[in-house]
Amino acid sequence: MMAAPSPAAISPAPPPAATGPLRRVLVEFAEDPVAITGAVLLALIVLAALFAPWLSPQNPYDLAQLDVMDGKLPPGARSATGQLFWLGTDDQGRDMLSAILYGLRISLVVGAASTVIALALGLAVGLTAAYAGGRLESVLMRIVDIQLSFPAILIALILIAVLGQGTGKVIAALVTVQWAYYARTVRGAALVEKRKEYLEAARCLALSPLRIVLRHLLPNCMPPMIVVATVQVAAAIALEATLSFLGLGLPITEPSLGLLIANGYQYLLSGKYWISFFPGVALVLTIVSINLVADRLRDVLNPRLTR
Amino acid sequence: MLVFIVRRSMQSVVVLIAMSLIVFVGVYAIGNPIDILINPQADQLERERAIAALGLDKPLWEQYSTFLKGAVTGDLGRSFVHATPALPLILERMPATLELAFAAMLIAVTIGLPLGLWAGLRPHGFAGRTIMAGSILGFSLPTFWVGLMLIMVFSVMLGWLPSNGRGPTTLLFGLVPVSFLSLDGLAHLVLPAVNLALFKLALLVRLTRAGTRETLLTDYVKFARAKGLADSRVIGVHVLRNIMIPIVTVIGLEFGSVIAFAIVTESVFAWPGMGKLLIDSINLLDRPVIVSYLLVIVVLFILINLVVDIVYSALDPRVRIADARG
C-alpha cells in the first residue's frame, strides 16, 4: 500500500470547499455562548430602537402628552391619570422608558451613519494608497499616522469647537475621527493581497485598475474591515454620547442617550438617580453587546488582527 | 545614549515646527482669524485696533512669523472671558490635570499589570476568564457614565467621598499645587482618578495578558525553565522584562490620551484642570484659549513621545546599541 502525498496534506488546513466562508464564520461564531448572548441582546436593542414609536407608552416629545405635575417620579410610580412609569419620569414629567427608546434610536442612527460614511471614505483612501503606492501612498499614510497619534475625543472636540454644533457636524466629527482606522486597516490588508500572484495575473490580463481594485482587492479586505467597523460603531456611539453629555453633541431637539444622561446629572446629587441611570444602562448594554460580537468576530475572521 | 537623546530632541523640534504650521494654517488660513481671535462683541474701532495689533492685515508668511514669535514668547492672545493672556490661564490649570492623569495611570498600572499577568498565566482558569470579561466591560463603559455612577454610589448613597473639586491643595516643592498631600485632597482625588483609570486599566490587562501568553511560548522562557530557575524568577525576570518593553511604550503613549480623556472626567467631577477650561471655553466661544490649549497639548504629546522613545531605548538593548553604533 502506498499513498501518494496529496497537496491537501502539504498546505496546512485548507478551508473546506463544500461550505462557504460565510457559513464557516457563522458556525464558528455560534460556538461561543457569550458571543451568542451579545448578538441576541444587540438584535433586541436594534429592534426596540426600530419600533420605538410602537413600543413606547407615550411620545416623549409631544408636549401635549407631558404633565409637569408628573415630573421626577421614581420608577414604578403612576401619573395622576393612572399611567404607569416603569422607569420613572424626568423633570418635565416625560416617561423615561419612552425617552430611552427614542434616544436609542437617535444614538444608533448617528453611530451607524457615521460608521458607514467613514468606512466608505477609509476604504477609498486605503485602497487608493495601496494600489497607487509611491509618493501618494506615503503622504496619505503619514496623514493617517498623525491623526491616529491624537486621541479621538480631542480631535472631535476641536472640530466641534471650530465647526460649531448640530447633527450634521457631529456626524462629520465622528467620520473624521474614524476614517483613519479604516484607511490603515484596508491598506494593510490590501498590501498583503497585492503581493499575491493572482493579482499579478490580473494585471497581466490588462484588467482595468478599477476592476482589479473592486473585484480582487476589496473582497479580500473585508474580513478585517468588518471587525474594525463593529468596534468602531461602538466607539462612535460612545463618543457621540460623550459629546452630547458635554453639551457639545446633538441638539436638544434630538435627545440621544448622552443628552438624557446629562439632563439627569443635576438630579443625581439629590438622589433622583433614575433620570441618568437608566439611559446609561441602555447605552452600556448597547456598547457591551456590540463589543462582545466584535470580540468573537475578531477571533473568527482574523485571529492575528490587532488594533 | 546622549547622542540618541540629542538626535531625538532635534526630531521633536522638527515635529513641533510642523505642528505649529498645521495649527497656524488651521486658524489663520482656513478659518477666519478675525472671527477666531477677536471677540465678536467688540465694536468696529476695537476690531480694527485688534487686527492691526495681531498683524492680520499683513501677508501670510509675515503673520506666521508673528504667530511663531508669539508662540515662542508665550503670547497666544488674550482670553475674551477672563481678559488675561490665554497661555498662563492654561498653564495655571495644568498641575491639576497632570496630577489627575498621573494618579489615574498609577492606578491603571498597579492594578492592570498584575491582573493581566494572572490572566495570561492561567488563560483558561476561572479567574483568567473573569478578568477578561471585566476588561471588555471596562472598554465598553463610557467614562462619563461611570463617573456619574461613582458619584451616585460613593458620594450620594454611601457619602464616603466628595464628588467635586480638588479639595485643599498643598504646594509640592513649594511650586506646584497638588491635592494628594492632604487627606481631604486625597479623598477628592480618588473618584476622578479611578474614573479616568478604568479604560486604561482594561487596556493594560489585555496587553499584559497577550504579551504574557506570547512570551510564555518562546524558547528563551522554555530555556530559562530548563535551567531550573524558580517560577518566580522565570516570570518576574524573563517574562516581565520582555513584556515591559511594549507595555512601557503603550503606557507612555496612552498618557497623552489620559490627558485628553481628563476633559470628560474633569467635567463630571468639576475638577479644575485644563480639560474643564477647554469645555468652558468652547461653550463660551473663548477661542484664544482653545488655540492655546491645542498648542499646549501638541507640545505635551511631543514631549511624551520623546520620553517614551528614550525609556524604550533604555529598556531594549537591541535599540540602544544599534543606535549608538549607527
Add this chain to the structure above:
Amino acid sequence: MALARSGPVLVVEGLRTHFFTRAGVVKAVDDVSFTLARGEVMGLVGESGSGKSVTGYSLMGLVDPPGRIVAGRIVLDGTDLRALPPAAMRHIRGNRVAMIFQDPMMTLNPVLRIDTQMIEAILAHDDVSPAAARARAREALVKVGIASPDERLAAYPHQFSGGMRQRVAIAIALLNRPDLIVADEPTTALDVTIQGQILYEMQKVARESGTALIWITHDLSVVAGLADRVCVMYAGRIVEEGTCEDVLGRPAHPYTQGLLDSVPANHRPGERLRQIPGMTPSLVDLPPGCAFRERCTYADEACLATPAMRPAGGPGQAVRCAHPLISLF
C-alpha cells in the same frame, strides 16, 4: 563527581506522553524505553513529528498542557523523576539534567545580559557568592572556546552570531556539571562549518566531563560521527536501536533503511536518490499496528498487530518490526 557511581545514568521505561487536543489525543510519545550509560552519547533520530523532541521535554519535566506524561518511569541515577515533587524536579533541571535547544537565536533572552543569564543558572542550584558564580560562568565560556570571556559576559545576545550563541547555550548547560545533557537538534539552524565546530566542541566537553548526551536530530550523518548508540523513532515509538555501526551499517527496520537511502552521501553521483513514499502519519488517534506499514514495501497482515521490540543483528541491536531486514534467526 568525585565518587564514580556504577549503573546506568538514565533508565526510561514505557514512557507515554500524550497531548489532549480538541481534535483528539495525540500520542506524541507512546511506549518509549531506553537505557543510557554514564558518559554515553546516544543519537535519537527521527523525522519531524516523530516524538523525539517531546521525549526530550518529557525527560526535563517540561511538557506543557495540553500535553501530559501519562505513563512510564524516568529513572535518573536511581531516582524516579516522575515521583518527585515540583520543587525537587526544578532542582534536577539545569543541575543534573540540562537541555540545549534547536534555534540559538531564540534560546537566549534578548533583554538580559549574558552574565545575568549564566549566573542565575548557577545561583538557582548552588549557594555560592555572585563573584564565585561569575568566575564559574567565565570558566564555562572558555571551555566552549569563546575568546575574551569577560567582554562577552557583559554583552547582550544580539551582539553574538548564531554559532556563538549556541556555544553560550552549551556553556550554560555545562555550568552545573550535569550527568546528562539533552541536545535538541542544536546544530540544525547553523551553517555547516559552524555545525562541525559545535559537534566537535560538544563531543570534547562531554568526554572530558563524563556527561552523558542525548542528541536529538533528523540528520543521520551527524549521528554517525558523534554517537555511540542510536535510537530511531517513528510515530512516537522507538522502531530500532543499537550501536551506531550496526544500525547505520546493517539496518534491521525498513524505515531505518529508507532514512539511510535518502542520504545523498550514500549514493554514487548520478544515481537517483530513493525516498520513502508517503507522509508521516497523523498522530491523532493512530490505529494499532505498525505505524510505518502504510509506507512499507514489506507490509502484510502481520503488521496490523503492534510489533514488539526484539533482538536483531549485532549485540544490543533491537527492532520493532514483523519483517526485519536482518534477524538473529
